[in-house]
């Protein structure tokens with residue numbers, strides 16, 4: 091019902107909609123309407139109420155990552171159609187795994203803040219309140235588990251496309267970092283729940299730094315945000331664009347086994363192909379040249395002795411010769 095109330099207010103745009111009209115249209119009492127309005131205000135909607143006129147949104151709520159705001163008129167079939175929005179939570183990935191078996195594929199968990207944001211291999215992810223987009227997408231494809239890691243590339247390519255639609259050109263540092271001006275603006279953490287031959291669900295966790303201006307010392311050198319680089323873009327627009335672009339590439343991959351569209355984007359926007367980088371595995375560092383990303387989404391590298399090798403995403407980190415990229 092709350093969704094219907096905000097929908098009606100959004101539909102009336104700059105015009106006021108009276109409590110009476112809302113109560114008639116939705117078939118609930120004016121007191122009930124009033125209670126929903128208060129709850130929506132607590133969620134962050136700036137709803138004006140003027141005597142004898144009714145309600146309207148005082149300002150465009152483009153920075154609230156709530157369900158109504160993102161799913162409203164979202165032209166997707168299922169990605170982002172259901173949003174669970176928190177003010178604060180430990181980790182959206184952990185929460186997604188708690189509810190993964192119970193919800194529809196396409197459900198998106200978003201939190202304004204994470205107190206235990208996770209990176210890969212037990213690392214942590216800084217997720218200050220309101221500073222970024224901290225979200226986890228739950229999907230339930232009918233695929234063999236070995237096909238799941240490619241979805242990290244699908245997510246990365248979707249972020250590249252989403253940001254490009256909004257005027258920001260970023261690169262992908264294979265397999266899971268998104269780079270703006272040589273610094274990390276976004277990280278992806280894909281987690282899988284599966285049996286031997288069947289995926290139960292996959293959680294794709296995405297952290298995008300949007301408003302942070304001062305990063306903690308330990309990541310100052312390698313992290314950046316859209317605002318820090320001069321791009322003031324609404325978080326809701328980014329999430330919406332991501333949902334649209336992800337659904338296209340995801341359906342291509344799952345339904346038609348189309349990897350080319352994703353690979354094309356990953357290759358064209360690669361921060362590593364053609365470069366010398368260090369491959370870091372179990373604290374060992376090896377200088378190699380990155381040649382390509384192959385059809386499985388694995389990185390093809392050339393070792394110093396000329397050997398060509400294929401590297402799987404789960405097993406390594408990559409460092410540039412001079413630092414992060």
Ligand code: BT5
Pocket residue numbers: 180181182183184204206207208209210211213214215216217223224225226266267274275276277278279295296297298299308309312313314
């Ligand atoms: C990642 O791991 O890059 C995956 C990050 C995924 C975060 C999202 S947020 C929503 C969802 N819920 C979660 O709990 N997680 C996901 P990795 O490649 O391991 O990189 C982690 C490293 O990046 C850390 O060790 C830091 O050095 C650095 N780092 C931490 N916070 C950062 C930030 N906000 N921006 C840039 N770099 C950061």
